[in-house]
Amino acid sequence: MKQKVILITGAAGFIGSNLAKNILQKDSEVQVIGVDNLNDYYDVSLKEYRLKELENWDNFSFHKGNIADRSFLEQIFQKWEPEIVVNLAAQAGVRYSITNPDAYIESNILGFYNILECCRHSYDDGKPGVKHLVYASSSSIYGLNKEVPYRTEDKTDKPVSLYAATKKSNELLAHAYSKLYGIPCTGLRFFTVYGPCGRPDMAYFGFTNKMVKGEKIQLFNYGDMYRDFTYIDDIVKGVSAVMEKAPDANEDGVRVKVYNIGNHQPVSLKFFVETLENCLRKAGVIDSEAEKEFLPMQPGDVYQTYADVSELEKDFGFKPDTPLEVGLTAFAEWYAGYYRRK
Template structure:
C-alpha cells in the first residue's frame, strides 16, 4: 500500500488532500502542530473526520516540523514514499504582525522537510507555494515564467524563498519536487481568516462586513476539489530528471505550477453570491487596501494543463453556495 506523509493535515487543504488519498485506498500519515492561529477545534474536527472515514489507514503525529530534532523523533520508525508538504504559517496580514512565526514555519520548516525527503530518498516532494509570490506584477494572467522578485508581504517572500531552496535541493541532490502556487482556495472546511468565511459569518449574524480595497479587487477563487485534483495529479507524476527544462524554467527535477480557477472574479460579485446563499444583504463598510495585499490575481494554468491535464470545473456560482451550506451545517445555523 502506498503511504504518503501529509504535513498540515489538520489544515484546510491538507485535510482535503489526505481525504482524497484515503478515498482511493492509500495510507496517510498526517503531521500538524495544531497551533492556535485559528480555532484548534476546527482542526480537531477535521482530524476526527479523517480518522472516522479512513478504515484505519490514517495515522496522526502532533509535531512542529520547524523543530528539526522533534521532527526527526516523530518520524523515527515511520515509513512513507512521498510527502505532500502543505503545512505552513499562512496569511498575508498576520505576517506583518508576527514575522518570526513565518521564518520558523515557512523557512526553517521547509528546510527541515527538504532534509527529510533527501535523507529518506523519497520519490517525490510536492509542496505548497502561493500566488502571493507574484507580488506587484501588473501583467495578467500570472504565468509561472513571470519574474517574482517583488513580494509585497513577508509571507510572499517566504514562499519565494521556499521555491529557491527547493530548486537548490533538486540541483544538488536530484530530489524530485513540485511546487504549487495556489490561488485563493475556498470551500467546505475552509479557514476562518479567509474573506469568504468572514463575510459569511458576518452576514448570517447580521453584522457589517469590512471590504478592503474599497471593493475594487479581483481574485481567482479556486474551489477546494479542483485544488486537490491538481495536488494529487502532481503527486502521481514526479518530474523526470532528464536535464530538460521543467515548468518554471528549471532543468533540475523541480517544477512550478499555478493552480487556480483561471478566472478573475470581481470581489463584489463574490459578496453578492454569498448574500444570495445566505438569504440576506450585507452592510458593506468600504476600507482602503491592506498592507501586503494585491489588487488582482488571475492564474494562467496552461503549464499544469499541458503536463498533467489539470482542468478546473467549479465556478463560484456553484462553489460559494456549497461553502455556505457547509458553514450553516457546521455551525448548526
C-alpha cells in the first residue's frame, strides 16, 4: 500500500479508528482520509477520544460528514482520489434496527449506494480510479442458518433483522457494481468484535457499565447463547491483509470476494460473563459478582454464531486466535484507566 491514498469511512468508529491507527503506525507514506458523521447512537466522547489518538499523524486527514450525503462524498473522492476505499460507516445494532429502521436505510442502503457510485465515477475522464473497495458485512446475515460453522458459500437469504437484511443488500449491490463497472470488491463478515474502547451498545461493554453501577445484567435465552467473539486486533489484521490484495475475477468474470473474520471458537454467554467478571475484578473495576436476570430470546437475535475462516487462512495465511481472557483483560484494563480519568 506504499504511497497510496486510503479512504476509511466510519473512521471514528471502533474498527475504523483502530484500522487507521494500524496503517499510520506501519507506513508514513500512506495518506489516510477519515470520514465519519459522529452521530450520537452512542457516547460521542468515545468517538472523539479515538480521533484524538489519530491527530498526531500528518498523513491523516479527518472530514466530518455523512456518506448518505452524495455531494459531500463526491467532494471527498474528487479532492483525494482514493485508491483503496474501506467502508466501515454503517448504522450498527440488531435491536436498534427494530425501533429505528430509517437510520439503517439511510446509512446502510443509501450510504453504501453512494460509496459504490463514487467508486464507479472515480474512473471518469481517464482517472486511475478505485483499485479496491473493502466493505463491512456482518455475521448476522447468516440469520436462520442452522448448520455451523458458517461458511461463506452458505445461503444467506433468511435474515432475522433489518440490520442483517441491509448488510446482505450491501453484498448484492457490490456484486452488481463489480459486474457492471469492474470495481474490485471484498466484503468482510465480522463476528462479534470486542476490545478496548469498543462500542457501548455491545453486550460486554453494557454488562460492565451495569456491574459498575451495581445493576443486574440481562442474559437472553436464559444464558444459552453462543457467540464467536473476535478481538479487535485480529479484525484489524484481517482487514489490513485483505486490503492489499484485490480479488481476481471469479468463474463469472466478476472481481468479488467475501470472507468471514471470526475467532472460530464460539463460547457460551454464561462462560463469557464469568470471564468478563474475573477480568474486571483483577483490573479493580468491580469487587463483587453481578446480579443476573435470565430472559427469553429477543427479536432479531440468533442462537449462535460460528465462523469458518478457512478461506481467509487459505488466501492470506491468517486466522484470528486471540484467547477470550487476553482480549477481555485488555478491555478491563482500558476501561479502568479511561473512566478513572473522566
